[in-house]
Amino acid sequence: MSTIALHDEHNHDHADHGHHKETLISKYIFSMDHKMIAKQFLITGIIMAVIAMGLSILFRIQLAWPDQNFPFLETFLGKWAEGGRIKPDFYLALVTIHGTIMVFFVLTAGLSGTFSNLLIPLQIGARDMASPFLNMLSYWFFFMACVIMMSSFFVQTGPASGGWTVYPPLSVVAKAMPGSGMGMTLWLVSMVLFVASSLMGGINYVSTILNMRTKGMDLWKMPLPIWAFFLTAILGILSFPVLVAGVVLMVFDRSFGTSFYLSDIVMGTDILPNEGGSPILWQHLFWFLGHPEVYIVIMPALGISSEVISVNARKPIFGYHAMVYSLIGITVLSFIVWGHHMFVTGMNPLLGGVFMITTLIIAVPSAVKTFNYLATLWRGNIRFTPAMLFAIGLVSFFISGGLTGIFLGNASLDINLHDTYFVVAHFHLVMGSAAIFGMLAGVYHWFPRMFGKMMNAKLGYLHFWLTFIAAYLVFFPLHFLGLDGVPRRYYAFTEFEFMKKWLTVNVFVTWAAIFAALAQVAFLFNFFYSIFKGKKAPQNPWEANTLEWTAPVEHIHGNWPGEIPTVYRWPYDYSKPGHDVDFIPQTVPFSQTMSSNLPHDFEGNAEAEKIQQDWELANPVKEN
C-alpha cells in the first residue's frame, strides 16, 4: 500500500509543476486515467478468462475419459493428478474456481470494469471519472483478489472446492473436504477484496454518470451502454454488501467458533458444538447478491450489444425508451427473485410459490429486449463487422438460454431439474456465452478507441464462427443430460447404469470444448498482435454517432483537447431520411440537419418547430 501512496504523490508532484510527461509507473501501473484502467481491467480479465477456460478443459477431460490416464496431467498438477488422473477433490476445486473466476473476475470485473471505465467518461463527455484515485484503487483491489484466488492453487490442501456458491456447512467445516481449509479462507479474503473493488468502481460509475455529463447530455440522450452500466452499478452497490455480510459471518463461523450457519452437525461420530444456526441463512444472503449478480453480468453485455447492433444495422435501436425501461424493470425485479435458487433447499414451500411468480415476471422485460433487437435488425442495412457478429450471437444465446429459464423458474419443474445438467446448460448459455459474446463484441467494437489500432477483421470472423458453433455444440446437448436426471458436479458417470449412455455425449462435448478453447487463440493472437502492429485506426471507423468517436485517436489525459463537445441529439440517428449520410453524430445540432429533422425531434419546443416549418416551406422536398 505504501508504494501506491508514494507513487501517487509522485504523480501529483508532476501535475502540480505542470509537467505532462508521465513516468512509466504512473502511466501504465498506478494509472488514474480511466482509459488505462479500462485496459488493465480488460487484460487482467482476459488472462483470468484463459485460466478459467483451461480449468474447464481439465475437468471436461476427466468427464469424457474417466477411466483413462493422462500422465501429462501429473507433470502439471502433481499430487492432484497422481498417475495422470484428476482426483475427486481436485475435480471439485476445478469446478469451483472455474465458476468463481468466470462469474466474478471475468464477467463482472472484466466486463463491467473494462467497459464502464472506458465508455462512461467518453460517451457522456467527461474528462475522467468522478474519482480517478478511487478508480485506480478499484483496479488494484481487483488485482489483489485475483492473485489471492490463484494463490490458493499453491496451498497444500488445495483451493476452495465447495462449488462457487460455497454452501455451508461443507465450506465451513474443515473436516468436510480438504478445500474447506486454507483454500476456503483465501477464497473468502479474495471475495472481500473483490467486493471492495466492485463497490469503489460502482460508486464511481454512478457519481460520474449523474454529475459529469456534458452540456446537452440529458439522461434520455445517453447511449444504451451507459444506461446499462449505470443500472448495473446500482445493482452492485445495493447487493454486494450483502455478500460481504454473509462472508463475514462465514469467517466468524470458520475461525471464531460462532454458529451462524451451523447447527446439529455430526462429522462421522464427532459431534460439533455449534447450535442454533441455519445453513439456509447463507443461501439467502448469498443469493440476495447472487441473483442480481447474474444481471450484473448480463446487463452490460446487453447494453453493449444494443449499441453495436444499432451502429452496424445502420438503424436506430428500436424502442429506445422500452429498452431503458426494461433495464430498469430487470434491475428492480432482480432483487426479489433470489429464492428461485432455493426452491428445493428446504426453504418454506410457501416462499417457493412467491418467488416463482416474481421470477417469471422478470422474463417479460427480457422478452421485450429480444423483440426490440429483432425489430432493430428488420429492414436494416447490416454490416457484419466482427463486433456485429458477436452481438447477433449474443441475441441467439440470450434467447436459447433465456427460454430454459422459464422451466427452471417454475418451482414445480425445478424439483426435477434443480442441480442437474439442465441448469448448467441454461446458465452457460444465457449468462456465460451471452455475456462473453457481449464482452467480445465490445472488445472488437471499441478496440480502435482503446488502442488506436484496428483488429484484423478476418481473424475476427474466424473467431466468431468457430466459437459460436462450438458453444452450441458444448451446451445444447447438456440440456438432455439434465432432463435425464444427471446431477451436476459429478466426478464421473461410471457408477450409475443410467448415466452410461451419456458417456459418448461427454466425449463429444469435451472435444467441442477443446475446439472452442483453441478457437480463442485466434482472438488472443489478434488482440495482442494488433495492439502493437495493427493498422492505425481512423477517427470513426464504424461511422457511429456517440461521443467517444469525436475524441482524438491518440489518447490524451482529459480525453478532448479544448472544450468538451456539446450534445444536441440522441445517439441513434442512423439512416435518417433526408440526410445525405446514414449517420448523424450527437454533436451535430439540428440547425445543420434541417433536411432530416422530424417534428418529434424538438420535444415540444414551439420555437424550434416554427423555425423548422418555415425552413420546410422555403425548401420544398424534391420528389426523387
Next chain:
Amino acid sequence: MSLRKFITNKTTAALAVLLTVFANTSAFAQEAAAGAAAAPKVDMGEVYKSVIFYILIFLAVCLFIAIIGKSIKVYELSREAQGKPVGINWNRVHASLFALFLVLGLYGVYWEYTVHGSMLLPDAASEHGKKIDEMFNLTLIITTIVFILTHILLFGFAYIYKYSAKRKAYYYPHNNTIEKIWTIVPALVLTVLVLMGFLTWRSIFFKVEDPNNKPLQIEVTSEQFKWSIRYPGADGIVGKKNYKLTTSSNTLGIDFKDLNSRDDEMADEMVIPVGKPVKLILNSKDVIHSFYMPHFRVQLNTVPGMQTIFEFTPTKTTRQMQEETNDPNFKFLFFCAKICGSGHWNMQKDVRVVSEAEYKTWIAEQKTYLNDDLRKQFNLPVAPAPAKPAAEGDSSATDSAAVKGNQMALNK
C-alpha cells in the same frame, strides 16, 4: 499484409523451435528413464511425444489458416490492382453463413429432440410427477415455438438485410402499439404458466391428508457419503432423534427413550408399496445433501439441523417399469444432487416399488435399530420381546428409568 507475413514467418520459426525442444525433451526423458529405472511406471518420453504431436498438429492448422488468409489477401489485392470491385463481399458471406447456420441448426435441434430426447427419463412413476410432466410438456411446446420463430427471424433478418451500398436502412425508432403487444403477449403466456405452476406446486407441498390413507413415514438421513433409511415399525411413527446421542453404535443418534423409536427398523434399500402415499422425512448429519429420486420427480435437500418433508405416491411397481421400458435391469434409485464432497458422485441407494403384500412380507424381515448393545446403553431390558404389544406395558415402566439415565448421560 504484414500480419500475414508475421504469422507465416513466426509459425515456421515456432515449428523449428518446437522441433528442437521435442528432440531435447525426448533426450532428457530417455536420460531420466535410464536414471530412475525403478520408479517410473509411465514412459514420459512417449507422453511428451504425443503432447508435442498434438501441438504440432495445432500449429500446422494455424499455418494452414495463415496461408488461406494470405491467399485471400493476395486475391483481394490483385482485384484492387486490376481496378475491379473488392474481391470478397464479406457481408454476403456472413449473411449466407447465418442462413446456413439457421438451416443446419434447426436440423440439429430436431436431431437432438428426437435422438437425445428419446434417451430421457421414462414417464413419471408418481402421482404428482404426472402433473409435473404435463407442465413440462406444455412449457416445452411454448418455448420451442418461440425458440424456432425468434431464431428464424434473427438469422432470417441477418440474411435478408445484409449491407448494400445502394440501400439505406429504414428509419424506424419506435412503435408503441407493437411494443405494447409484445409486452402484453409474453406477460399473458407467462401468467398462464405461473398459475399452472403455482397450482401444481401447491398440490405437491400443501397436501390435505386423507385419514383413510395415511402416508407411510420413512426417514432418510444423509451423511458423507451414504444414506440411512429408517422405517417407523408397527406404530407407524418414526421416533425422535437427538444428534447429541450419536455414537459409533447409534450412528443416527436415535433417542430410544422415545417409545416410538424402539420399533423403528433399518433397511438397506427403500421398498415402498405401490399406490400408497409415502412421507419422506429428510435430514442430514453433516453437510447439505440433496435427496434426488428423478423417476418419481422428487427432490429435496437434506439439511443438518432441520427436517424437510416430501410426500409422494408411487404409481408403478418396479416390475411394471421393467416391462414398460423393456429393460429387465431397470431399477428405481435415489442419489445425491447437491455437492457434498469427494464422494458426491457415488452416493446412491436402490428403491423398489412393490405390491402391498410383497411390502408386508419384506418389512416383517427387517431388523430394528434397537439392538442389545443399545438396550444396555439406554438401560432397557436386554431380553428382546418378540411379542411387542405385551412388552409395551413393562417398557413404559422402565422408560422413566431410561429417561433418567439418559438425562444423566446428557448432563454428565
